[in-house]
Amino acid sequence: MGEATVGCGRPTGSVMGEKPQPKGETVTATVAGEVRMTARVGAKAPDFEAPAYLRGKFMNVKLSDYLGKWVMICFYPGDFTFV
């Protein structure tokens, strides 16, 4: 989990363990308007890797790197909003 380099693009997170999509084929897992939720209590937390900011530095965070620790993930609607 070293420091990430800053490029001009805007990187985003991705869910780990997803099957790679062959080029030219559309994703069929999410039918129009339907979002499948796979996170549920008692089940393994879906792994992901995504860019993050911590104390003046950019980094990549991978959830499974924290195995062995308790983790609390807090989603929130957006920066500059109240909590």
Place this chain on the structure above:
Amino acid sequence: MSAVAGKHDEFQKLGVQILSISTDSHFAHKIWEEEELSKMTKDGIPWPMVSDGAGSIGKIYGVYDENGGIDVRGRFLIDPDGIIQSIEILTPPVGRKVAEAIRQVKAFQHVRATKGAEACPAGWEPGLPTLKPGPDLVGKVWKVWKPTE
């Protein structure tokens, strides 16, 4: 986020790693932390602020709002084995109560420490009696535990 930051010492004592996630870029996180949050908290935000720009993490966790393009408020407590023990999801206008998250951490850690031999009844706080599930307890909970406010 600043409310959680105010209790970060307590989360640290409990060995809990916090990750905050929104659909903002990590660049936006940097400016928000530097310009605002650092002034609302003692030491700024001491955990990674994760960017979920495409909402792909929010989707799989069931918190992504496609109309707004945002992740709604959702708190997921994950144990050292990577198992989700607790979920709380709210629509945006109401914030979380951090003390409840801490209470749940303590309760789940207690259950884990006893390898599931003890359970924490409603309203449990450290120091209050736990239940020891087993054949002898069936129909006898009233003897060992009284509902409280």
